Structures are given as C-alpha cells and as structure tokens.
Amino acid sequence: MSSAATKPIRAARIRHAVRSGPAIGLLLLLCFGLIGAAQAVGSERFLERLSSESSDGRLVVTIHFIRRVQLLSHVPAKYGERLEIRLRGRGATAAQLPGMVLGEGLRQLTPTRLPQIRKVTASGNLDSDPAVIVWFDRARGFRVRAGRNDRSIDIVLEPDAPGVAVPDAEPLPAPAQPRQDGMPGEREMPNLFRQARLAFNEGRYQRATAIYDKIIASGLEPYVREAIVALGVARALRGQDAHARAQFQRYLKDYPDGPEARRVKRLLDALLARRPSSADAVAEAPEEAQPWQVFGTFDQFYLLNHSKIEGRDSDTLRSSLLSSTNVNFQGRAGSFDLGGRFSGSYDYSFLSERSSLSRVSYAYLDLASTDGTHEARLGRQRLPGSGVLGYFDGLHYQYQLNDRNAVRYAVGSPMRSTRDGVDSDRVFNGLALDFNGADDRWFLSLYGLYQSFDGELDRRALGVESRYLGDSITAYSLVDYDTYFDKLNIFYLFGSWRVQEGTVASLTLDERRTPGLSLSNAVYSLGADDFSDLDPLLPDGDLKSLAKDLSLVYRSAYASLTQQLDKRWQLQFDGGISSLRDDSDQPEISGLDSDDWYVYGQLMGSGLIKSGDLFSVGLRYTDAERADITSLLLRARAPVNERLQIDPRLRLDLRDGDDGDDRRRLIPSLFTTYRLSKRTSLELDLGLEFSRTEFDMGDKQDDRFFYLSAGYRHDF
Numbered sequence: 001m002s003s004a005a006t007k008p009i010r011a012a013r014i015r016h017a018v019r020s021g022p023a024i025g026l027l028l029l030l031c032f033g034l035i036g037a038a039q040a041v042g043s044e045r046f047l048e049r050l051s052s053e054s055s056d057g058r059l060v061v062t063i064h065f066i067r068r069v070q071l072l073s074h075v076p077a078k079y080g081e082r083l084e085i086r087l088r089g090r091g092a093t094a095a096q097l098p099g100m101v102l103g104e105g106l107r108q109l110t111p112t113r114l115p116q117i118r119k120v121t122a123s124g125n126l127d128s129d130p131a132v133i134v135w136f137d138r139a140r141g142f143r144v145r146a147g148r149n150d151r152s153i154d155i156v157l158e159p160d161a162p163g164v165a166v167p168d169a170e171p172l173p174a175p176a177q178p179r180q181d182g183m184p185g186e187r188e189m190p191n192l193f194r195q196a197r198l199a200f201n202e203g204r205y206q207r208a209t210a211i212y213d214k215i216i217a218s219g220l221e222p223y224v225r226e227a228i229v230a231l232g233v234a235r236a237l238r239g240q241d242a243h244a245r246a247q248f249q250r251y252l253k254d255y256p257d258g259p260e261a262r263r264v265k266r267l268l269d270a271l272l273a274r275r276p277s278s279a280d281a282v283a284e285a286p287e288e289a290q291p292w293q294v295f296g297t298f299d300q301f302y303l304l305n306h307s308k309i310e311g312r313d314s315d316t317l318r319s320s321l322l323s324s325t326n327v328n329f330q331g332r333a334g335s336f337d338l339g340g341r342f343s344g345s346y347d348y349s350f351l352s353e354r355s356s357l358s359r360v361s362y363a364y365l366d367l368a369s370t371d372g373t374h375e376a377r378l379g380r381q382r383l384p385g386s387g388v389l390g391y392f393d394g395l396h397y398q399y400q401l402n403d404r405n406a407v408r409y410a411v412g413s414p415m416r417s418t419r420d421g422v423d424s425d426r427v428f429n430g431l432a433l434d435f436n437g438a439d440d441r442w443f444l445s446l447y448g449l450y451q452s453f454d455g456e457l458d459r460r461a462l463g464v465e466s467r468y469l470g471d472s473i474t475a476y477s478l479v480d481y482d483t484y485f486d487k488l489n490i491f492y493l494f495g496s497w498r499v500q501e502g503t504v505a506s507l508t509l510d511e512r513r514t515p516g517l518s519l520s521n522a523v524y525s526l527g528a529d530d531f532s533d534l535d536p537l538l539p540d541g542d543l544k545s546l547a548k549d550l551s552l553v554y555r556s557a558y559a560s561l562t563q564q565l566d567k568r569w570q571l572q573f574d575g576g577i578s579s580l581r582d583d584s585d586q587p588e589i590s591g592l593d594s595d596d597w598y599v600y601g602q603l604m605g606s607g608l609i610k611s612g613d614l615f616s617v618g619l620r621y622t623d624a625e626r627a628d629i630t631s632l633l634l635r636a637r638a639p640v641n642e643r644l645q646i647d648p649r650l651r652l653d654l655r656d657g658d659d660g661d662d663r664r665r666l667i668p669s670l671f672t673t674y675r676l677s678k679r680t681s682l683e684l685d686l687g688l689e690f691s692r693t694e695f696d697m698g699d700k701q702d703d704r705f706f707y708l709s710a711g712y713r714h715d716f
Helices: 007-036 097-102 186-201 205-218 223-237 241-254 261-273 519-525 540-550 587-592
Strands: 047-055 058-065 069-075 079-089 117-125 128-146 152-157 293-308 315-333 336-349 357-369 374-382 391-400 405-414 426-436 442-453 456-469 473-482 487-500 503-514 552-564 569-581 594-606 614-623 627-639 644-657 662-675 680-694 700-715
Touching: 047 117, 047 223, 069 128, 069 503, 069 552, 069 569, 069 594, 079 152, 079 594, 079 627, 128 473, 128 487, 186 205, 186 223, 205 223, 223 241, 223 261, 241 261, 442 519, 456 519, 519 540
Parallel strands: none
Antiparallel strands: 047 058, 058 152, 069 079, 079 128, 117 128, 128 152, 293 315, 293 700, 315 336, 336 357, 357 374, 374 391, 391 405, 405 426, 426 442, 442 456, 456 473, 473 487, 487 503, 503 552, 552 569, 569 594, 594 614, 614 627, 627 644, 644 662, 662 680, 680 700
C-alpha cells in the first residue's frame, strides 16, 4: 500500500464506516430487542458442555458457557435434588444477537456418563436474569463456586452425599528404597499419587488411570491396596462401571479385612444398583478392548415471533424450525485415545423474506496419548484465554512437561461467525506456558500470539491468565496487551469471597476493547475483503488509526452479596456501573459514548410447598443512557410430578425516557417441560408482551408481542 494519501480520503472512509456500522448495529438491537425484552426464543441456548474431575475426595462438575458469566447466587444453599444458579452475563453486542437467536449454544446438557447429574438446563438469557437449573439423580449435598475461567461454574458434590465419591487418600510416608527391576520404588510413591490426583483434577483421566496401573504393577504395599480403590473410583466417575466393579471386587477378594473394605462394599453395592447405561455396557475386559461410544442430543423446536403495532398490520417476525444436534464420540486405538465433537444447527425459515441459516459451532477431533503427555485437538473449537478470542479453525497441541507444567501451541484461523466457512485470510500462531502450584490452588499461564491478515500483521499480543481456588476465596484474572497497537485489549478480574457460612460476596472489574483490536476490522469496515480491495492511496498509518477508532473501550464494575437467611430463604443484592467510550479524536463517533448503572434485589425461597419448588421476587432499577427503568420480576418453579414441571414468570417494566416518552410493559410467560421417557422430553415456552407508550406530545400507543417455542429433545 502506498504511504501517500490525503486526509479527505481517510475522513471519507472513516465517516462511512463509523456511520453505517453503528447504524446497522442499532437497527439490529432495536429489531431483536423487541423480542429479547420478552425473553426471546432461542436466547436460552448459552450452555456449552459439562466436564468432571475429582478434587480432595469430591466430585467436581464444571458447567461451561459460550460467553463470560459471573456467579451471583444459588438455591437451595447446600442440599437438594434440584439446584438453581443465578448468573450475570455481559450484554450482547449487535454481532452476537443473530447468533443468540439462532442458538449458538445449547439449552440443555444431559450427561450419559455422569450418573450423579440427570440434566442441566439454561433459563432466561444472558442479558436478562440468566439462570442454570441442575437436576441431580437424588438429593445431594453440594457447594457452588466460580470456575477456573470466566466461562465456567463449578459444582462440588460433598462426599457424604449418596453415590460414588473419590477417596482423599494420602499415600503413607515411605523410606527411600531404590528398585532394580525398573518399577517405581517406595520413595516415588508419594509423587505418583500426587501426579495421579493432579491429572484427575485437570480432567486428564487416562494419565491418572495409567499412573494408578503403574502403582499397582509395582506390587508395593500398602500402595497397591490404595491404588486399587482410587482406580475403581476413577473408573466409576468416568462411567466405566464394569471396570470399576472389577477393581472393587478385586479389593474385596485380596483385602477382605482391609481398612477400606466396608466402604468399598458400599461403593460396589451402589454400582450394582445402578440402572444399565450405554457406558455400563463395557465388557469386563482390559480397557484397550473398550468399544467406541457415541452420545449426545438432538432437538427440534418450532419458533414463532409475532408483533402487532398499533396503527399497523400484524407482522410475523419469525416462523422457523430450529434443528440442533450435539454429537460426541470416543474410543481407543492402540496407545492413543481418540474422540471428537460436532455441534451445529439449521434454522429453516417458513418466511420468504427471512433466509434459512445454518451454524457449526464445534467440529473437532481429539487425539491424546494414554499417559497424558501429548494432547491435540484439530478442527473448529474455542479456547479460554491463550490470546485466542472466540472460535477458530485450527490445531491446539499440548505437551505435558511434568505433573505441574505444560507448553501449548495453537495455530489456525479465527472466525468472524460460526455461520461462515474457514477464513483463510486471517491466520494466528500462539504459544502458552502453563504453571500449576504445588497445592493445585494456583494456576498461571503466559502466552504470546501473532496474527496476520492477507499476509500483513493484524494483531500481536502478550497476555497472562491466572486463577486461585481457595477454601473461601476464588479469583480469576486475564490481561491481554496488544503490542502492535500499543493498547490494552483486555483487563478482567473476578473475585468471590465466602465471608462466612451462608454469606458470599463477589466483585468484577472489566475493561476491554469491543470489538477487539485488529487491522482486519478496519478493512472490513470499509467494505473490503482484503487489502487488494482498498484504495491504493490509503496509507498504513491511517488504516491502523481507523482500527483503533472503531474499537470502543468498555468498562464495568459489578458487586454482589448473597445472604442465606435460613434453609429455605435467600436474599441477594447486586449492582454495577458500565460505560462505553471511544478514545479517538474523531467527532463522527463521539455520540456513541454511554453510561449505565443498576441495582437489583431479589428474595428467593425454595421447598416452600414441596421439594424442588422455587419462588422469587426481584426489584431492579436501571439508570440507562436514555431512560430510567424500574422492573418487578416474579418467578416460580412448580414441579407437578416426576414428569411435569411448570415455570410461570411475570415481569413489569416502567420506563421513563429522557425524551419525555414513557413506556409500560407487562410480560407474562410460561415454560413447561414434560418428560416422555428417560431420554426424551417435550418443551413449551410461550409469552406475551403488552406495551403502552405515552409520548411527550400526549399521544398513546398500545403494542402487542407474542413468542412461542414448542418442540422435543432426545438424548442418546
């Protein structure tokens, strides 16, 4: 590109980009906001996946989300058959709204290899009082905490709960006695047990089981005895019940009077009482003979959005059939574990003016050595942190240096949208070093990333990601600095503090560029696909300045306090302030600055009438850029019987506009689910919005909106 250009060229390009871009964004927000205000159909699809691990004798189930969330509160406090977790999600941008409506994530997760969890369901949407409901297989004790990154929540099942628990067995101290047969000696046992537990905590199950097998093969007591129990529990947690039973039966045969005999007998009885599942069909043979497993979910929903604006004809905004599938598979080939996932959807529109849309969110293959040293994932995926922002098509490889440290490499093409194919114009290379503390509480990751666009430098970043998981304090932070633009791209800090039993406080600080800094943003904003489409007189410096100008600075601070009043009642407060600013000197985009703040209080009661019910009343006040909004929110969850559940909701909004226009909205809605069988359920979600606007000139307008979602879900 030539370095000679005039200011009028840049000004004209910038003026067109910043005026058309925000206008389109605001139009999208207005269109989808009408539906989103009434809890838009499809926006509940913000779940990504479930994972599990063991830690300190407890099973930890992690819920992963497609976007960043913060944990606010949960009911009941620590024991029950159903658990509701209330979250806060960051507001969606205009670019994210079409993905939300199409259903980028999942609405429900049904694990086939985690018998302690029946299902996990998303409720609401990430921009309006989101929540997650967890159904356990029976009443259980639990703790809820923030996850290891800003897109996850952990549920820690207490060991005294019914079912399988992981023993917190510390190896006995051993004298240093080297062996001559190549097998590990007594002095190595403490470290081997620690490595196995760490591998389980990180979800590297194959490495953990390989270490336990190594301990058993050593023939050293009492380590063999302890490893047999730990290996059996590990198999049970992975859903390999046949292998777990074999280990427990071996223990009872070899150590009938062992210190764990009574407990092992209870664990074996629990496995024998379990209903057969696809994972339980594994033959009691060496693990290498384990057959391939395929599991997942498929659902179809008819979606209807209808509006009636006073003085206009009725309008159907959406009428479509949304089909979604999430398929996982896994197996073993020689000394490698193979697996993969496909998650996609197709939205067939019955309206001629609305196109049918397809989306592929995940499509990848996993390959890992059984000892956990090498792990690779190839295909469409996403990574938390590591400098990779959002989805990408490519390769992620991890080499485990030792039981605490690892090096990771990622290469691929970042995606503008999961509706698109591979974007070969943008390519990144990233390298990360991971460090785990000796006590498994601390984690630190340092990364660097270089991204090119059409052969030119697009983004260059250095970053650090850290977390701390303590008994009463949980913290997570992410700092991403772009050395090419010489600007801070992301600063994020979340902390949760359990002040005392029943009292939890949290604080979130966030500053980030939106969209993220990259030279390609400027190219796309000018209507070009690559550099060859640009005016040859446009200099590099002006393009770089335009990229900075288009990237606004979002800042927010949120705080919450949850107080458990008694076993049934909980009081929760939260509030925050946010701003959107540009740090450029361009007057064309100065009108995009905004400041908002809100406060919210909610009283929740559970088990008031029968087990599993939930009632809540909330009051929110929002001081937005152009209006003050007072909202009353009423919700209930009423399980009628084992198969049928009804969730009525009511919302009242009083909006006082700064321009003198006032609006009153009443939004009743109802969500119902009926379980036909263990794997198939029917769902119905419908709502109405009655809206009256009183204009500054004295005129009034009554509008009506309606949405419907009806369909089925099948797990396999």
